[in-house]
Amino acid sequence: MVQIRKRRTFTRQYKLDAVNLVLNGEKTAREIAESLGINPHVLYRWIREQERETAKGGEAFPGKGRLGPQEEEMRKLRRELERAREDTEILKKALEFFSKNGK
Numbered sequence: 094m095v096q097i098r099k100r101r102t103f104t105r106q107y108k109l110d111a112v113n114l115v116l117n118g119e120k121t122a123r124e125i126a127e128s129l130g131i132n133p134h135v136l137y138r139w140i141r142e143q144e145r146e147t148a149k150g151g152e153a154f155p156g157k158g159r160l161g162p163q164e165e166e167m168r169k170l171r172r173e174l175e176r177a178r179e180d181t182e183i184l185k186k187a188l189e190f191f192s193k194n195g196k
Contacts, residue, residue: 103131105154108139112153115140 111129115122115136122140126133139154146153151161 108154109143111136112139112143 111125111131114120114125118125120128122136123133126136129136143153
């Protein structure tokens with residue numbers, strides 16, 4: 094029987110505290126991850142995210158999957174572009190179909 098594990102979520106403050114333990118502590122990231130009960134790769138990803146966001150002047154770990162305003166706008170524009178491309182393909186196929194049948 095397959096057991097389904099529920100995905101754990103962590104608060105922004107928990108992530109920041111974990112990253113600060115690594116950056117300011119005397120223990121390695123692997124030791125800290127083990128003591129917190131998380132995978133070391135998760136902790137390394139949190140460190141990269143914080144470094145990337147602070148380099149951009151942003152705030153790391155904005156919240157439960159919510160994108161920042163720029164990312165949300167980008168996602169919306171990409172969806173609109175994809176729909177426009179699909180519409181264009183449909184129109185091209187329709188034009189091709191009617192031009193063949195019109196002769």
